[in-house]
Amino acid sequence: MIDLYYAATPNGLKMTMYMEESGLDYRLIRVNIGKGEQFAPEYLRISPNNKIPALVDHAPADGGPPLSMFESGAMLQYLADKSGFGLPRDPRARLEALQWLTWQVAGLGPMAGQIGHFNIYAPETVPYAIDRYTRETSRLYGVLDKQLQGRDFIAGEFSIADIACYPWIVPHEGHGQKLADFPDLQRWFEAMRARPATVKAYVGVENVYARKERNISAEERAILFGQARPV
Numbered sequence: 001m002i003d004l005y006y007a008a009t010p011n012g013l014k015m016t017m018y019m020e021e022s023g024l025d026y027r028l029i030r031v032n033i034g035k036g037e038q039f040a041p042e043y044l045r046i047s048p049n050n051k052i053p054a055l056v057d058h059a060p061a062d063g064g065p066p067l068s069m070f071e072s073g074a075m076l077q078y079l080a081d082k083s084g085f086g087l088p089r090d091p092r093a094r095l096e097a098l099q100w101l102t103w104q105v106a107g108l109g110p111m112a113g114q115i116g117h118f119n120i121y122a123p124e125t126v127p128y129a130i131d132r133y134t135r136e137t138s139r140l141y142g143v144l145d146k147q148l149q150g151r152d153f154i155a156g157e158f159s160i161a162d163i164a165c166y167p168w169i170v171p172h173e174g175h176g177q178k179l180a181d182f183p184d185l186q187r188w189f190e191a192m193r194a195r196p197a198t199v200k201a202y203v204g205v206e207n208v209y210a211r212k213e214r215n216i217s218a219e220e221r222a223i224l225f226g227q228a229r230p231v
Contacts, residue, residue, distance in 0.1 A: 001025050001026065001027060001058050001059065002019075002024060002025065002026040002027070002055055002056070002057050002058070002079075003026070003027050003029055003055060003056040003058070004016070004019065004026050004027065004028055004029065004053060004054075004055050005029050005031050005043065005046065005047065005052055005053055005054040005055065005056075006028055006029065006030055006031065006052060006053050007030065007031050007032070007033050007052045007053075008205045008206075009033075009052065009167075010109065010112075010113075010167035010168045010170070010171070011051075011052065011053055011072040011109070011167070012052050012053045012072075013167040013170075013201055013202070013205065014053075014072050014076065014163055014164050014166075014167055015053045015055070015072060015075060015076075016028070016200075016201040017163045017166065017167070017197055017198055017201045018076055018079060018080075018086065018160065018163050019201075020196075020197035020198075020200045020201050021085065021086070021163065021195075021197040022079065022083045022085040022086065023085075024079065024082075024083055031043065031052050033052060038050045038051065038052060045068070046068040046070065047068075047070035048070065049070055049071075051070065053070075053072055053075065054068065054069065054070045054075075055068070055069050055075055056068045056069075057069070057078075057082070060082075061081075061082050071105075072105070072164070073101055073102065073104070073105040073164065076101065076160040076163065076164060077098065077101070077160065080159075080160050086158075086159055086160040086163065087159060087160060088155070088156075088157055088159065093155065093156060093157070096155040096156065097154075097155035097159040097160060097161045098161075100147070100154045100155055100159075100161035100164075100165070101159075101160055101161050101164050103143075104161070104164040104165045104168065105164070107140055108137075108140050108144070108165060108168050109168055111133055111136045111137050111140055112137050112140070112168050112171070112175050114129070114133040115130065115133035115134050115136075115137050115174075115175050115176060116171055116174045116175060118130050118133060119174050119175070119176060120174055130176075134175070134176040134177075137175045137176070137177060138176075138177060138181075141169075141172075141175075141177055141181075141182050141185060142182065144165065144169075144182075144185050145182035145183070145184050145185040146184075148184040148185055148187070148188045149184050152188070152191070153188070154188075162188075162192060166189070166192045166193075166198065169185070169189050170207060171207055173207075174207075
């Protein structure tokens with residue numbers, strides 16, 4: 001059994017997508033990041049960076065004590081190695097999938113997250129930031145669009161690279177992007193959205209980045225964006 005500590009963010013949704021795709025047995029433990037539950041001492045012992053997602057594997061492959069992990073990219077690789085699902089066996093194909101996983105973690109996620117923040121959550125309009133991150137996110141969408149030309153999946157066969165990238169394309173409206181401008185990316189996106197595991201992972205999940213409103217409380221804003229610990 002794997003305990004998955006979760007909130008419905010793109011990084012959290014990576015993990016529920018993987019669990020549903022792989023069929024691994026897991027228990028979903030929701031973490032209310034708006035109320036600061038990610039700062040609880042018991043959670044920090046699992047995720048010292050006070051972010052979601054995180055997991056505890058109660059039956060690790062080495063037969064040792066429960067294993068805790070944080071950072072979604074590392075978690076996906078660990079689970080793929082454990083289950084044998086989501087990473088190609090061929091060494092070169094495996095490396096290609098891991099490169100694109102790293103690309104998402106290091107590039108697509110951070111840049112898309114920034115434009116999502118400045119478009120939706122920033123308390124004031126910052127034109128320079130909006131222009132900067134819209135342009136960079138557009139460039140990254142273009143990189144992915146080019147990679148998907150003539151192939152169904154990012155690394156050739158379905159892998160954790162596809163699972164990692166998809167939740168960061170879902171909020172494309174909040175990123176200021178039109179998928180019609182990226183036809184191969186759009187084709188892949190629609191195919192990913194139709195997968196049964198994706199449908200199950202997204203049940204009840206709101207795309208908050210599709211809203212042009214900033215209706216969060218001052219307390220939530222301080223916790224989410226000021227890294228303030230609740231008193």
